[in-house]
Amino acid sequence: MDRERVALTVPGSRAAKGSVHRLLAWGAAILGGLAALGGDPATLQLPASSELGTYVATLAREIASEKDHVTALDLAQWVRDKRPGLRVIDVRSAEEREDGQIPTSETVDLAALTTTSFHDDDTVVVYSTEAVHAAQAWVLLRAQGYREVFFLRGGWSAWVDEVMHPALEEGASVEAQRAFARASVLSRYFGGAPRIDDGQPSGMTRKSPAPPTSPRRRGC
Amino acid sequence: MNAPFADANLLSGDGALGAAMAIGIAFGWSLERAGLGTAPKLAGQFALTDLTVFKVMFSAVVTAMLGAFWLARLGLLDIERVDVPETYVVPQLVGGLLFGAGFSLCGLCPGTSCVAAATGRGDGAMVVLGMFAGVLGAGLFLNRLPSWYESTARGSWTLPQLLHVPHGVVVGAVTALALAGFQGAQWIEKEWR
Numbered sequence: 001m002d003r004e005r006v007a008l009t010v011p012g013s014r015a016a017k018g019s020v021h022r023l024l025a026w027g028a029a030i031l032g033g034l035a036a037l038g039g040d041p042a043t044l045q046l047p048a049s050s051e052l053g054t055y056v057a058t059l060a061r062e063i064a065s066e067k068d069h070v071t072a073l074d075l076a077q078w079v080r081d082k083r084p085g086l087r088v089i090d091v092r093s094a095e096e097r098e099d100g101q102i103p104t105s106e107t108v109d110l111a112a113l114t115t116t117s118f119h120d121d122d123t124v125v126v127y128s129t130e131a132v133h134a135a136q137a138w139v140l141l142r143a144q145g146y147r148e149v150f151f152l153r154g155g156w157s158a159w160v161d162e163v164m165h166p167a168l169e170e171g172a173s174v175e176a177q178r179a180f181a182r183a184s185v186l187s188r189y190f191g192g193a194p195r196i197d198d199g200q201p202s203g204m205t206r207k208s209p210a211p212p213t214s215p216r217r218r219g220c
Numbered sequence: 221m222n223a224p225f226a227d228a229n230l231l232s233g234d235g236a237l238g239a240a241m242a243i244g245i246a247f248g249w250s251l252e253r254a255g256l257g258t259a260p261k262l263a264g265q266f267a268l269t270d271l272t273v274f275k276v277m278f279s280a281v282v283t284a285m286l287g288a289f290w291l292a293r294l295g296l297l298d299i300e301r302v303d304v305p306e307t308y309v310v311p312q313l314v315g316g317l318l319f320g321a322g323f324s325l326c327g328l329c330p331g332t333s334c335v336a337a338a339t340g341r342g343d344g345a346m347v348v349l350g351m352f353a354g355v356l357g358a359g360l361f362l363n364r365l366p367s368w369y370e371s372t373a374r375g376s377w378t379l380p381q382l383l384h385v386p387h388g389v390v391v392g393a394v395t396a397l398a399l400a401g402f403q404g405a406q407w408i409e410k411e412w413r
Contacts, residue, residue: 028282028286028395028399029395029396029399031286031290032282032391032392032394032399033395035286035289035290035391035392035395036388036391036393037392038289038293039386039387039388040386040387041289041292041297041387041388058298058300058301061301077370078373078375081374083374083375084374084381084382121380123375147300178363178364181366182367185367
């Protein structure tokens, strides 16, 4: 038996390792090639009735872990950053919309939401005056299989209070002051009026102004 | 019943911690077995004389990626419940550059420094100390710059979303890239040694 044949039969030899590597490479190539034809592991279809319980449990977990909503400041940051695929959906009535709208938002009636088309990689944020209708819209969209769906916590009211008119109370903690600094930057971007109630730094409104009928649209 | 088990409450808090411990030990053992606990081995990556780090890490990426994809495709893993960390483009690019600079300077990364320290190497222990000092410093000072470290947020951003192609196409492309990379690494090692 020559040296080469001996090497092939000895476990741990260079030749044996080479054949294992080749085998693994072929395995990866086959699995990778088939994956390219396999599409998406998660589909946009409502699960079969046998799996519905699991699906509902998944939604319940998302709600319990508070992954179902976004705060007004986070939404403001997303709008300002022009987050790719972001779609802000306003489900309020025409009368409610007279108070103003979140910049870049689209108006969609709650009843028409299920026929509105979204890309599966869109980030959809729904808002209403408070949050009830928006939360219902969240359930409808999640039930349709859209994954990146949130509702605005506190709705339009939260947008007005937290983004357009953030306030810092006298004697606020350092953490609250930092949060206020961030909110102020966002507020000014959207044409809001941050205020400090004890009359301190310049550039801040001392009194609470009347909410504007519509936030100023800037760059978005 | 499908994974992830901890999220499905099939693993209690202690059970999840125990599983994490076991996986961590296996990870450390694998790194040591691959020789990644020694700084010269890792430094060889940057001198293009020893691309073991590239091969080990890319093998791990491809194994995990193919495993997750096919388990999900077969209905054994609910991939929507697997957490995807959020992306902050600019802060993470800067962090990545800093990480790379530290990696090439000390020849160890967070995982391998722990492995090196666990095997009694002084350089590994120093890197671990430095790493924790950096974590402490970042924790104390970075929250003073929220407008910077929360900038360019993209949420849980994945390659299929970025490229607007099905998940499977990305899996196939990354696998092809890895196989080509392994072949290229072999060639580079042979040429530069």
